[in-house]
Amino acid sequence: MAWFKRDKPKIETVSDDEERTVNTSGIFVKCPECENPLYRRELIESHQVCTHCNYHFRFPSRDRLEDLFDDGKYEKLDEEVTSADPLEFVDTKPYKDRIEQAKQSSGLPEAIVSGSGKVGGHLVYAGAMDMSFIGGSMGSAVGEKITRLIERALEKKGAVIVFSASGGARMQEGTLSLMQMGKISAALSMLHEAKLPFISVLTDPTTGGVTASFAMLGDVILAEPKALIGFAGPRVIEQTIRQKLPKGFQRSEFLLEHGMVDMVVDRREMKDTIVRMLDFMMGCS
């Protein structure tokens, strides 16, 4: 073989499509924003944030909970609550098959994982949504898990934190999915009455029925940089108004400017920011 022939595989790049998770099989990852190569270990240490341009890669839900809870320790909750197929929904593929595929490809039981533990010493019930499970969509199981988090917090006087990453309500469960918006919001009404904290963290992307329910109901709402956040998706709006949308529309910074979120927070400072909020809301511990 000639000395100049490539015998190692090329540097793997991350495609710019919807799945912007890190390909962990390679040693280097190319940042889709600034195109600089990133050493994989470096990227993990920086919580999947590009060290050159601060681009936030999508972050797996379990990593989020580990990052949030003190010493990465938490008790997993409601793992057994998973999606059923109440409508016996079939489009080009049966919903049942989609659920199974999602479980296998994501390694997750549902589009949200939840747990309880201490954050800055405060008792916290937290959930993290995951785009890799049917687009992070909210069906009955997701609604049930979030509602249980809130009910537990009510009972034990804890705080609730939810990291959103979702395309919205899950179509394959029809109106049952829609009603999860009402169910969770009603539970949040009780949490509010009980004067217990709810911190909502919006990550890329948070749209549709998730935004139009619990995600926008935080006592404080934090957003990761440049996350897509909105009610209607950009394509739907473009079709409605028949115009191209301005650059930066529906990004975190746009929402901050319009008074819809409290802060845009770098992932690496997220935990400290949350602890600061909890100290105010729950008293220093």
Next chain:
Amino acid sequence: MSEANEKSPIERVRTARHPDRPYTNDLLRSIFTDFVEIHGDRRYADDPAMVCGFAKLGENEVCVIGQQKGRDTKARQMRNFGMPKPEGYRKALRVMRLAEKFGRPIICFIDTPGAYPGIDAEERGQAEAIAFNLREMAGMKVPIIVVVLGEGGSGGALAIGIGDRVLMMENAVYSVISPEGCAAILWKDAAKADLAAAALKLTADRLSQFGLIDGIVPEKEEWNVDGEEADLGERFTSVADKLSKTLLENLKELKTKTGDQLVQERYKKFRAMGRWSGNS
């Protein structure tokens, strides 16, 4: 059983959207009396897609909130096709708060393709406006009766839909997404709307089976209005009277409950919604 029962889901969708189908305003000038409309969210604007005001239903002073489409082109534009903007939802909440303050029951009529998806609506916080209504309606200490009149279009419908009783007209539909939208995403073909409509189980009978609604108001053949005159026609009146009677019965029952009782029972009702696997 009426003939309407034979309708396929997509036929029900078309019936629910038909311009001759009765709107909120038609009910306000028939089964209600002494309606006075009030306007504005006190923050930005008045939204003609959401009609709010005080009215009498029999002997009862009630607050009426309803989405309003338009029957002709001009009215449709004025009402923005029944798609409220954030100011519509905020107006609705302001008026509901008034009802709570003065101890009056709230009656909501749902009839919308959905909340308006536009740049201005996003800028003013469409998602927040809807979300906030969901939470605040859950805690409202007066009776709330919701009726889906025609189209129950997703979050934009639910934003006035958290009630002690949620009723549907027999040919109304209530869905997480329009059949066309669903078909475009899952079948990659908006023309497959009939398949999507069937798959979404968006009709009153199916939603009742899932425990998502509390009652169905039967419709005799087609529930239509005959023009814009004072007399809305026989087809309209017979069904509207039935609706009126149902509202009165529910009001009577709900009025015996305390505010806290209402809030607790309303929570229980929505808490029970959903079907999942795993021990519960």
